[in-house]
Amino acid sequence: MTGDNSVRLFCLPFEGVSAGVYLPWTEVIGPSVVVTPVELPGRGSHPRTKPCGSLEPLMAEIMPFVVRMCDRPFALYGHGFGALLAYEIAARFEWEHDAVAERLYVSGSGVSHRPNLERSVGHLSEAAMVRRLRDRGRMPPVARDPRRAGRAMSALRADIAVMEAYRRNPRHVVHCPVTAMGGRRDPSVTGADLAGWRRCTRRAMRVEMFPGDHYFPLTSQAELLETFGRDLIRPSAARRVRSSAAVY
Secondary structure, X not given: OOOOOOEEEEEEOOOOOOHHHHHHHHHHOOXXXXXXXXXXXXXXXXXXXXXXXXXXXXXXXXXXXXXXXXXXXXXXXXXXXXXXXXXXXXXXXXXXXOOOOOOEEEEOOOOXXXXXXXXXXXXXXXXXXXXXXXXXXXXXXXXXXXXXXXXXXXXXXXXHHHHHHOOOOOOOOEOOOEEEEEEOOOOOOOHHHHHHHHXXXXXXXXXXXXXXXOOHHHHXXXXXXXXXXXXXXXXXXXXXXXXXXOOO
């Protein structure tokens, strides 16, 4: 886009929730970073009502939307389950479309590389699954309205099934810089887990920690958006933002 220095930031939701959780960011970060939530099947405004419980059908649903919306330089952010999807999208953009992201942000997740049956919850009853997730600080804020709770739990169970079956292909190493993000009080994702993303990129990789628990994107929004702005707002765009702010 001629004369436009903006970057589109695709945002992938964490397990069980709608991408609408990122809509408030669009009002805060400003026009230089175009926040674009990527809705998943079975939630929000997505036309498909049934969630996908396996990776390839899920990617077949969301990749066309992302490709269609990619009209400018882009970056990707995902939290929890969304981090795995953001990485997959970045890798597929490279090998299918020869397009490299400005940066990949993977938040609240390590790199899955082997089964962990002891931590598996997808096979449990709903009550037992919820209890186990709460014990780990990983129960997302799913719908409290009884009329919507069934759909929300169906989405949560489908996302967990994808997460627990996911195995990263070690040959898929991206060519964009990666920032791995974590909450300082998150017992479920350690600094070592975040550092594991280093083997997923041929470019620079850094780890950033934020105040809060696993759901720090909901409570540390200002700090998170400041990071995006620092990384993604280009110098000429930053000058325009400062000039606009100086006009009374």
